[in-house]
Amino acid sequence: MTTTQDTTTPKEKTSGVTYTPEDGLLLEVEDLYVEFHTPDGIATAINGVSFDLHQGESLAILGESGSGKSVTAQAIMGILDMPPAVIPGGHIRYCGQDLLSMPEDQRRRTRGPEVSMIFQDALSSLNPVFPVGWQIAEMFRMHRGVNKSDALQQAIRLMERVQIPAARDRVKAYPHQFSGGMRQRIMIAMAIALDPAVLIADEPTTALDVTVQAQIMALLEELQQERQMGLILITHDLGVVADVADRIAVMYAGRFVEKADVVELYSAPAHPYTRGLLESIPRLDQKGQTLAAIGGLPPNLMRIPPGCPFNPRCRRAEDVCRRDRPELREVVPGRLAACHFAEEVINA
Amino acid sequence: MPEVILSAQDLVKHYPIRSGVLRRVAGQVKAVDGVSFDLHKGETLGIVGESGCGKSTLGRLLMRLEEPTSGKVIFGGEDWSGASGRKLRQMRRNIQIVFQDPYTSLNPRMTVGDIVGEPLEIHSDVVPKGGRRKRVQELLDLVGLNPEHINRYPHQFSGGQRQRIGIARGIALNPSVLVCDEPVSALDVSVQAQVVNLMEKLQDELGLAYVFIAHDLSVVRHISDRVGVMYLGRMAELGEEDEVYSRPTHPYTQALLSAVPVPDPTLRGKRDQIVLQGDVPSPANPPSGCRFHTRCWKAQEVCTIDEPELEMRPDGVGAHLSRCHFAEPRLILETVDVSDVEPDTRFAGTEVQDMSDLGSGLGAAGGGEDLGSSAADAGVERSSALHPDTDQAPQDTTRLVDEQPGDDRPTR
Ligand SMILES: Nc1ncnc2c1ncn2[C@@H]1O[C@H](COP(=O)(O)OP(=O)(O)OP(=O)(O)O)[C@@H](O)[C@H]1O
Ligand SMILES: Nc1ncnc2c1ncn2[C@@H]1O[C@H](COP(=O)(O)OP(=O)(O)OP(=O)(O)O)[C@@H](O)[C@H]1O
Ligand code: SF4
Ligand code: SF4
Ligand SMILES: [Mg+2]
Ligand SMILES: [Mg+2]
Numbered sequence: 001m002t003t004t005q006d007t008t009t010p011k012e013k014t015s016g017v018t019y020t021p022e023d024g025l026l027l028e029v030e031d032l033y034v035e036f037h038t039p040d041g042i043a044t045a046i047n048g049v050s051f052d053l054h055q056g057e058s059l060a061i062l063g064e065s066g067s068g069k070s071v072t073a074q075a076i077m078g079i080l081d082m083p084p085a086v087i088p089g090g091h092i093r094y095c096g097q098d099l100l101s102m103p104e105d106q107r108r109r110t111r112g113p114e115v116s117m118i119f120q121d122a123l124s125s126l127n128p129v130f131p132v133g134w135q136i137a138e139m140f141r142m143h144r145g146v147n148k149s150d151a152l153q154q155a156i157r158l159m160e161r162v163q164i165p166a167a168r169d170r171v172k173a174y175p176h177q178f179s180g181g182m183r184q185r186i187m188i189a190m191a192i193a194l195d196p197a198v199l200i201a202d203e204p205t206t207a208l209d210v211t212v213q214a215q216i217m218a219l220l221e222e223l224q225q226e227r228q229m230g231l232i233l234i235t236h237d238l239g240v241v242a243d244v245a246d247r248i249a250v251m252y253a254g255r256f257v258e259k260a261d262v263v264e265l266y267s268a269p270a271h272p273y274t275r276g277l278l279e280s281i282p283r284l285d286q287k288g289q290t291l292a293a294i295g296g297l298p299p300n301l302m303r304i305p306p307g308c309p310f311n312p313r314c315r316r317a318e319d320v321c322r323r324d325r326p327e328l329r330e331v332v333p334g335r336l337a338a339c340h341f342a343e344e345v346i347n348a
Numbered sequence: 349m350p351e352v353i354l355s356a357q358d359l360v361k362h363y364p365i366r367s368g369v370l371r372r373v374a375g376q377v378k379a380v381d382g383v384s385f386d387l388h389k390g391e392t393l394g395i396v397g398e399s400g401c402g403k404s405t406l407g408r409l410l411m412r413l414e415e416p417t418s419g420k421v422i423f424g425g426e427d428w429s430g431a432s433g434r435k436l437r438q439m440r441r442n443i444q445i446v447f448q449d450p451y452t453s454l455n456p457r458m459t460v461g462d463i464v465g466e467p468l469e470i471h472s473d474v475v476p477k478g479g480r481r482k483r484v485q486e487l488l489d490l491v492g493l494n495p496e497h498i499n500r501y502p503h504q505f506s507g508g509q510r511q512r513i514g515i516a517r518g519i520a521l522n523p524s525v526l527v528c529d530e531p532v533s534a535l536d537v538s539v540q541a542q543v544v545n546l547m548e549k550l551q552d553e554l555g556l557a558y559v560f561i562a563h564d565l566s567v568v569r570h571i572s573d574r575v576g577v578m579y580l581g582r583m584a585e586l587g588e589e590d591e592v593y594s595r596p597t598h599p600y601t602q603a604l605l606s607a608v609p610v611p612d613p614t615l616r617g618k619r620d621q622i623v624l625q626g627d628v629p630s631p632a633n634p635p636s637g638c639r640f641h642t643r644c645w646k647a648q649e650v651c652t653i654d655e656p657e658l659e660m661r662p663d664g665v666g667a668h669l670s671r672c673h674f675a676e677p678r679l680i681l682e683t684v685d686v687s688d689v690e691p692d693t694r695f696a697g698t699e700v701q702d703m704s705d706l707g708s709g710l711g712a713a714g715g716g717e718d719l720g721s722s723a724a725d726a727g728v729e730r731s732s733a734l735h736p737d738t739d740q741a742p743q744d745t746t747r748l749v750d751e752q753p754g755d756d757r758p759t760r
Contacts, residue, residue: 288687
């Protein structure tokens with residue numbers, strides 16, 4: 001058992017179980033479905049999502065509000081409220097072991113320290129009635145069996161690592177005594193405390209000013225490099241993705257409509273929705289831009305249109321789009337898109 | 349340059365901080381602390397700055413929704429600072445406001461027709477009673493909403509549509525100035541572009557001048573002719589869009605610009621990155637001298653003592669207003685002029701018409717549950733997370749205004 005968390009590798013954990021990623025493959029999500037059974041009907045929030053995540057890799061999941069980004073993360077973390085959520089199909093494998101088919105206690109032991117998450121809203125995910133240092137220290141005590149004063153020392157070291165000024169003096173401060181940016185740093189500290197192999201960051205900077213956003217993203221990137229974590233960055237911001245991610249998966253109505261290397265996707269999007277997004281955002285480095293807005297709205301998840309879910313908003317749509325659902329397929333090597341006319345789009 | 353229509357002169361707004369059982373005044377939040385600018389006819393002035401720098405307060409002062417602690421608002425050459433009663437009403441007719449949060453700024457129990465038509469009821473001389481419904485339908489059409497939806501309620505619309513309703517109401521009286529406080533911040537990117545395009549169209553057609561308040565520097569660049577950068581209640585830099593974005597001279601502007609992510613992965617690692625240390629100080633206790641000195645990498649001793657004036661300082665090409673002792677231009681990122689580039693509309697459109705009736709399942713049934721799962725509510729949630737300490741603003745602006753006697757502005 002090790003207590004110096006800076007040197008722990010993802011393989012050594014107090015649970016005694018060791019997980020070794022094969023070829024660096026940490027996480028595999030395969031054909032995942034999530035439904036919400038509500039009094040008004042069944043909302044299909046996730047509709048067959050698959051992806052892999054390797055050590056040291058950062059994958060961005062990009063999508064507009066309601067597209068299913070957080071639900072995907074919650075399914076991986078096992079924190080969906082069931083009911084109303086139901087997972088009618090799919091696999092989530094961590095180092096080859098299917099989390100969804102494990103008994104609950106084993107799942108918790110695995111997922112707990114190995115996969116961790118930073119939530120969209122830092123304030124509501126910190127406990128307001130306990131000092132932040134205590135909250136971090138408690139994680140070391142519970143998961144690592146460290147004694148109280150060592151745990152507090154480790155908490156201070158971690159707060160310093162995430163650049164909380166005067167960490168030693170602030171270890172007894174309460175969440176409300178920190179600014180939004182600091183609270184987000186504390187969330188990051190808690191998320192990396194147990195040296196997870198996978199870190200999921202759900203809109204980690206959405207509520208923050210740009211200058212603070214830049215600090216937080218730089219910190220996350222640095223920590224990821226340092227610890228070779230697999231990072232899943234959930235965001236709606238195409239700018240943040242361009243700055244941070246290696247790969248990107250674009251989500252629309254609970255499906256991935258496009259998956260690609262970031263540089264390739266930005267230079268030649270293969271799906272009309274991705275293309276539309278890129279053309280509808282104003283760019284800081286351009287003047288005189290005409291914004292090509294995407295008309296309409298994302299579909300109601302209880303009534304996803306037949307055929308291609310994007311067809312009511314797509315200018316390229318034809319009869320086949322209203323009839324047949326395009327599968328996510330390889331358009332050119334390494335480029336996946338779910339569009340009947342992806343070849344045309346990518347070459348446009 | 350066209351004539352000045354609205355001008356802020358040394359506007360100040362201090363809010364008392366009360367503490368203790370006796371609620372004694374323990375200090376002042378200097379929300380807006382000496383802001384001046386001119387707004388010209390038909391132009392867009394963007395106001396940017398980080399959370400809490402005083403943007404919304406400035407908007408409310410311009411509308412006279414709040415009394416300034418000191419300073420003046422001049423509209424059409426006349427000082428409206430002390431105006432009340434009839435004079436104030438007349439002014440309010442010419443300056444309207446659109447709020448950030450399209451959900452809470454619309455009365456949920458009123459139909460869209462009532463909401464958009466309310467200013468016409470208050471200023472009853474503008475359109476005779478019999479013609480008001482028609483005028484409301486015209487307005488809905490103008491902002492790209494289906495005029496047949498006049499009897500629907502706000503919850504039956506998405507966030508983007510609600511923002512259109514807010515705009516329709518804002519322009520109902522043919523104002524010459526529209527103050528827009530974060531009008532697109534709560535919207536998803538694809539919908540944001542629809543509303544931005546609509547605002548540009550309306551400006552062209554109606555000759556409106558906008559004060560466009562936002563924290564998103566990219567959106568502000570896109571829509572603005574001139575831009576003011578605020579820091580702790582003061583204007584740090586003010587100039588033409590090009591001057592501020594291509595030749596910023598104030599360190600704060602430079603830092604802000606360098607922090608904005610640009611959707612181009614080929615620029616990664618190649619951009620001029622200025623990482624600011626620390627957080628914005630409290631507006632109750634702003635730093636001495638230059639307010640930015642606690643975070644400025646160029647700060648010298650003089651900066652902690654003497655506050656620099658907002659004055660014309662050379663920017664390499666010409667000069668524009670900047671409040672820094674050591675102002676000098678710094679290229680943060682190369683600007684590409686794409687005015688001649690036609691957008692590719694084969695896959696996405698440029699229409700300002702709202703197309704959400706097309707199959708989104710929203711228009712037809714129009715029940716609240718339709719929206720429960722869509723962009724709108726989550727967007728609203730996000731916006732309130734973004735702006736935790738605002739929303740002191742009255743929910744409704746023109747409702748503050750009662751009867752409206754004669755006015756010489758013609759209606760369309
Ligand atoms: N507990 C729940 N009950 C019913 N529906 C839910 C529940 N949680 C999520 N949903 C629905 O699932 C869909 C996907 O939600 P999700 O939170 O994943 O969106 P998101 O992509 O994270 O959006 P945002 O950018 O707004 O965070 C939404 O339509 C949402 O309304
Ligand atoms: N009614 C009020 N009473 C006391 N303080 C106030 C009041 N309204 C605003 N403030 C304070 O004044 C400062 C400026 O607030 P304002 O809402 O104008 O900022 P803003 O630039 O609009 O910020 P944001 O980007 O978050 O909307 C903040 O510190 C705020 O807390
Ligand atoms: S499949 Fe058809 S409707 Fe769907 S994105 Fe492609 S062209 Fe558009
Ligand atoms: S005056 Fe001094 S502290 Fe202020 S912005 Fe200029 S260099 Fe920085
Ligand atoms: Mg989410
Ligand atoms: Mg505000």
